[in-house]
Amino acid sequence: MCEANVYLVREGREELLMEAVDVMEPRGDKLYLRNIFGEQREVAARLKTTSLLQHKILLEPLSEGEET
Amino acid sequence: MCEANVYLVREGREELLMEAVDVMEPRGDKLYLRNIFGEQREVAARLKTTSLLQHKILLEPLSEGEET
Secondary structure, three states, rough: OOOOEEEEEOOEEEOOOOOOOEEEEEEOOOOEEEEEEOOOOEEEEEEEEHHHHHHHEEEEOOOOOOOO | OOOEEOOOOOOEEEEEEEEEEEEEEOOOOEEEEEEOOOEEEEOEEEEEEHHHHOOOEEEEEOOOOOOO
């Protein structure tokens, strides 16, 4: 099985958003995720990088309108 | 091995851009790809969708400035 775990990188820390993701798809400003269990969510984030060999996809939060 | 093949979808057809991709990372307007053989390229495209169970990542060309 070649799905990946999706993490949100916030302040240098990786927070697990969803395990075993099959589908990742931009929808407007959001990123739609669906995993092999049929769970779905949309997150206000964008792709940062992948390491598919490590089964990892890293996202970063949308920064527009956010304050540090 | 859980890498994916990256395709560019143009006019409904899938053109294989790179096999066995490990790393996919936005860099400015481009998308950087690196595969398990160490091949690298940057493409003027953005993520359209993934089906990691099928080892597929689909990209679409950047449309800005393009004419149909």
